Amino acid sequence: MIQKLIRKIKETNAPIVVGLDPMMNYIPEHIQKKAFSEFGETLEGAAEAIWQYNKEIIDHIYDRIPAVKPQIAMYEQFGIEGLKAFKKTVDYCKEKDLVVIGDIKRGDIGSTSAAYAVGHLGKVQVGSKWYAGFDEDFATVNPYLGSDGVKPFIDVCKTEKKGLFILVKTSNPSSGEFQDQLIDGRPLYELVGEKVAAWGEECMGEEYSYIGAVVGATYPEMGKVLRKIMPKSYILVPGYGAQGGKGKDLVHFFNEDGLGAIVNSSRGIIAAYKQEQYAKFGEEHFAEASRAAVEDMRKDIEQALNSR
Amino acid sequence: MIQKLIRKIKETNAPIVVGLDPMMNYIPEHIQKKAFSEFGETLEGAAEAIWQYNKEIIDHIYDRIPAVKPQIAMYEQFGIEGLKAFKKTVDYCKEKDLVVIGDIKRGDIGSTSAAYAVGHLGKVQVGSKWYAGFDEDFATVNPYLGSDGVKPFIDVCKTEKKGLFILVKTSNPSSGEFQDQLIDGRPLYELVGEKVAAWGEECMGEEYSYIGAVVGATYPEMGKVLRKIMPKSYILVPGYGAQGGKGKDLVHFFNEDGLGAIVNSSRGIIAAYKQEQYAKFGEEHFAEASRAAVEDMRKDIEQALNSR
Numbered sequence: 228m229i230q231k232l233i234r235k236i237k238e239t240n241a242p243i244v245v246g247l248d249p250m251m252n253y254i255p256e257h258i259q260k261k262a263f264s265e266f267g268e269t270l271e272g273a274a275e276a277i278w279q280y281n282k283e284i285i286d287h288i289y290d291r292i293p294a295v296k297p298q299i300a301m302y303e304q305f306g307i308e309g310l311k312a313f314k315k316t317v318d319y320c321k322e323k324d325l326v327v328i329g330d331i332k333r334g335d336i337g338s339t340s341a342a343y344a345v346g347h348l349g350k351v352q353v354g355s356k357w358y359a360g361f362d363e364d365f366a367t368v369n370p371y372l373g374s375d376g377v378k379p380f381i382d383v384c385k386t387e388k389k390g391l392f393i394l395v396k397t398s399n400p401s402s403g404e405f406q407d408q409l410i411d412g413r414p415l416y417e418l419v420g421e422k423v424a425a426w427g428e429e430c431m432g433e434e435y436s437y438i439g440a441v442v443g444a445t446y447p448e449m450g451k452v453l454r455k456i457m458p459k460s461y462i463l464v465p466g467y468g469a470q471g472g473k474g475k476d477l478v479h480f481f482n483e484d485g486l487g488a489i490v491n492s493s494r495g496i497i498a499a500y501k502q503e504q505y506a507k508f509g510e511e512h513f514a515e516a517s518r519a520a521v522e523d524m525r526k527d528i529e530q531a532l533n534s535r
Numbered sequence: 536m537i538q539k540l541i542r543k544i545k546e547t548n549a550p551i552v553v554g555l556d557p558m559m560n561y562i563p564e565h566i567q568k569k570a571f572s573e574f575g576e577t578l579e580g581a582a583e584a585i586w587q588y589n590k591e592i593i594d595h596i597y598d599r600i601p602a603v604k605p606q607i608a609m610y611e612q613f614g615i616e617g618l619k620a621f622k623k624t625v626d627y628c629k630e631k632d633l634v635v636i637g638d639i640k641r642g643d644i645g646s647t648s649a650a651y652a653v654g655h656l657g658k659v660q661v662g663s664k665w666y667a668g669f670d671e672d673f674a675t676v677n678p679y680l681g682s683d684g685v686k687p688f689i690d691v692c693k694t695e696k697k698g699l700f701i702l703v704k705t706s707n708p709s710s711g712e713f714q715d716q717l718i719d720g721r722p723l724y725e726l727v728g729e730k731v732a733a734w735g736e737e738c739m740g741e742e743y744s745y746i747g748a749v750v751g752a753t754y755p756e757m758g759k760v761l762r763k764i765m766p767k768s769y770i771l772v773p774g775y776g777a778q779g780g781k782g783k784d785l786v787h788f789f790n791e792d793g794l795g796a797i798v799n800s801s802r803g804i805i806a807a808y809k810q811e812q813y814a815k816f817g818e819e820h821f822a823e824a825s826r827a828a829v830e831d832m833r834k835d836i837e838q839a840l841n842s843r
Contacts, residue, residue, distance in 0.1 A: 250646065251660070259662070268662030300647045304654035305661075306668030307619055314615060334677060335640055336707040338558065339608045346612035352559070353613075354567070354576030360614030369642060371679040371702060373709035394679060399644040401681035404730070408723060410716040415723070419713065 228364045228389045229437040229461065232326045233486060235293030241525045242481070244328060244463065245288060245517075246493025247281055247316060248298040253498040254280045255510045270308040277302065278312045284497055285316075285323060287514035288521050294326035296463075296491055317363055328463065329363030332394065334376045341379035349383040365390045367441060367463070370419050374426075381426055381438065390437035390461075393426075395419045395453060398443025398466030416449065420456040427460045435487065436460050444476055444490065451479035454487070462488045468495030468524070474531035485532060496520045536672045536697045537745040537769065540634045541794060543601030549833040550789070552636060552771065553596060553825075554801025555589055555624060556606040561806040562588045563818045578616040585610065586620045592805055593624075593631060595822035596829050602634035604771075604799055625671055636700065636771065637671030642684045649687035657691040673698045675749060675771070678727050682734075689734055689746065698745035698769075701734075703727045703761060706751025706774030724757065728764040735768045743795065744768050752784055752798065759787035762795070770796045776803030776832070782839035793840060804828045 236242050251259070251273065259276045266272035285295070297320075302313035320327050333343040345351045346360040368380050368391050380391055396406055396416040406416045420440060427436030436459045442450050444466035454462065462480050467473070467490050480488035499505045499520035500513040508516035544550050559567070559581065567584045574580035593603070605628075610621035628635050641651040653659045654668040676688050676699050688699055704714055704724040714724045728748060735744030744767045750758050752774035762770065770788050775781070775798045788796035807813045807828035808821040816824035 248647070263662055268664045270659075270661065270666050270668070273659075273661040298643075298647055298650075300641070300643055300650040300654070304650040304659045304668055306654065306666070307615065307622060309654070309668065310618060311615055332643055332677075333608070333640070335606075335608055336705065336710075339556070339606055342606075342608040342612040346608070346614065346617070351578075351581075351612045353578065353581040354571055356576045358578050358614070360578070360612055360617065369640075369677050369679055371677055371713060372705050372707060373712035373714070375707040375709040397644065397680050399680060399683040401683040402644075404681035405679060405723065405727065406681070408716075408718040408726065410718060415713065415716060418716065422712070 228326065229432040229435050232293060232461070232489070233435065235326060236486065236489065239291055239293050240529070241292055241521070242486075242489050242528060243292050243521065243524055244294040244296045244489050244491045245292055245496045245521065246296045246298060246330070246465070246491050247284070247497065248301045248493040249277045249280055249497065250301065251276070253494070253501070255513050257511065270305050273305050274308040274312040277309070278315050281312075281316045282319060283514040284517050285320060285325075287518045288496070289320075289323040289325055291518065291521050291525070292325070294328055294489065295320050296328040296330045298330040298493070314361060317361060326365070327363045328365040328367070328392065329361065330367050332367050332369050334369035334372055336372050336375045337379065340376050341383070344380040344383035348380070348389045349387050365392060367392045367394065369394050370422065374422070377426060381430060384430060384437060390439060392439040392441050392461070392463040393419070393423050395423060395440040396442045396446055396449050398445045402443065417452065417456060420453045423460055424457040427457065431459065434459070434484070439463055441465065442480065447476040447479055454479055454482070458482065463491060464488055465491045468492045474527035477528060478531050478535040481532060490528060492524055496524070536634065537740040537743050540601060540769070540797070541743065543634060544794070544797065547599055547601050548837070549600055549829070550797050550836060551600050551829065551832055552602040552604045552797050552799045553600055553804045553829065554604045554606060554638070554773075554799050555592070555805065556609045556801040557585045557588055557805065558609065559584070561802070561809070563821050565819065578613050581613050582616040582620040585617070586623050589620075589624045590627060591822040592825050593628060595826045596804070597628075597631040597633055599826065599829050599833070600633070602636055602797065603628050604636040604638045606638040606801070622669060625669060634673070635671045636673040636675070637669065638675050640675050640677050640702065642677030642680055644680050644683045645687065648684050649691070652688040652691035656688070656697045657695050673700060675700045675702065677702050678730065682730070685734060689738060692738060692745060698747060700747040700749050700769070700771040701727070701731050703731060703748040704750045704754055704757050706753045710751065725760065725764060728761045731768055732765040735765065739767065742767070742792070747771055749773065750788065755784040755787055762787055762790070766790065771799060772796055773799045776800045782835035785836060786839050786843045789840060798836060800832055804832070
């Protein structure tokens with residue numbers, strides 16, 4: 228799957244992943260109204276609104292991006308109905324040949340991690356049959372429980388040719404509370420990065436491993452160091468746009484080959500129509516605003532990479 | 536909710552939580568057959584088998600225990616249908632007046648953590664209405680992302696009078712890879728424990744906080760230290776039984792008042808019928824074996840506490 232991701236990044240010339248993290252207040256009035264008139268102000272109604280919103284955005288951007296990253300929490304908050312919309316979104320994106328990174332940040336131990344891995348990336352056995360539960364292409368994983376927690380995900384990735392992005396240094400302001408603590412003079416996130424590099428070596432595609440890392444755009448200096456520690460790991464970079472990261476902050480996340488990183492933007496793309504810059508599209512044409520925002524983001528990163 | 540948990544622990548004289556972590560190979564043949572004959576070897580069939588298995592166990596033990604801890608991964612692996620069985624299990628346990636600890640180990644940042652918190656412990660807004668998605672009483676939370684990740688859960692707990700158990704030192708063999716790393720001479724898990732104590736102070740019930748911690752039974756010496764660092768936090772202790780922890784290892788997790796800890800057993804209770812000790816019940820009467828195993832576990836812990 229890492230090969231597909233790299234191929235699609237080259238084809239679109241866009242090392243971009245769009246975070247499909249729908250909040251109700253992003254969803255245009257007319258979509259909410261239609262969904263509520265059909266299903267009422269219910270969890271089904273909310274799920275329908277989310278799905279219609281996602282679908283229209285995907286239809287307008289799928290040919291310009293390699294990948295999407297639905298954040299499962301935004302669906303899970305609506306219970307079972309929300310998770311149905313998550314699954315529908317995953318399936319639809321795969322139909323459109325997009326690489327789907329499930330932002331699930333799961334992590335547990337042994338058979339429990341294996342269950343998450345099977346549910347999101349693999350197949351589960353029922354009697355003599357096998358079924359895929361959610362069937363994303365990549366998943367994000369939390370490493371706090373150590374190798375026991377991560378290995379079951381890696382095993383499923385080896386079988387299914389899928390991949391992971393493991394949290395190393397997250398984009399939020401308080402990520403340093405634990406991640407930056409110094410151990411023999413070096414921050415914890417470097418230690419985690421070294422583990423990711425080691426796990427990644429067992430799981431090589433061609434030039435890159437299918438075990439990647441998450442490193443926030445908001446910490447470019449740390450990104451520079453981590454890039455060197457994990458030379459063969461793809462880095463998923465959240466924090467661009469709404470969280471404050473800019474194109475020029477991103478250059479150190481990429482390798483000399485122009486590859487090795489994929490930058491996420493969520494609100495900045497899916498709710499672009501709410502920004503002054505794209506207000507001209509109007510709420511009705513929100514998905515066209517998203518398409519324009521993708522193009523601007525692509526150019527911003529390209530420019531930054533060209534001028535390094 | 537911490538008050539209800541403590542009251543129920545006192546009433547049952549059992550500081551025990553039963554992990555409802557159904558694996559297909561735990562579920563007796565006759566239950567699987569019946570479910571598959573009705574729904575086929577499908578995800579619905581698996582979910583039905585899980586639900587019937589859980590229900591029979593709950594019916595046999597609900598009056599002897601204060602709480603259950605369904606592990607969501609074991610349901611999530613069966614996709615949407617599995618999660619429906621999770622929700623049914625949560626609802627049924629609450630009907631039986633059990634405290635439900637959702638073992639979800641979620642953790643993200645800001646609005647994403649808030650979405651998980653809302654989905655599992657709170658209510659989500661849809662238009663002018665509010666709905667509970669999964670509606671557990673407590674949830675387990677991963678702290679790797681720092682305060683930004685935990686605070687949104689705490690906020691929902693304050694509103695809803697619910698609670699958390701935050702991962703501090705997990706029971707698995709490799710938990711030390713990151714959790715035991717020394718920071719100024721002290722392991723990371725102590726630092727996390729201090730944070731839990733601080734978060735807990737904002738959220739006091741009567742004697743105990745509703746912000747608790749997870750500390751594995753397999754590390755009794757560390758439990759002793761953490762007990763002192765977090766005197767007012769309830770400690771959820773996994774790793775008893777199948778993972779190797781014994782009653783005598785547990786005493787240091789309790790305070791002098793005999794409270795402050797709740798010990799989890801999953802396989803040891805729900806698949807008790809597979810152990811030599813309980814084989815006499817036979818597969819047909821698996822839930823009676825579970826009841827006997829609960830009683831033995833209660834006695835083991837009581838004895839250990841009495842002889843300290």
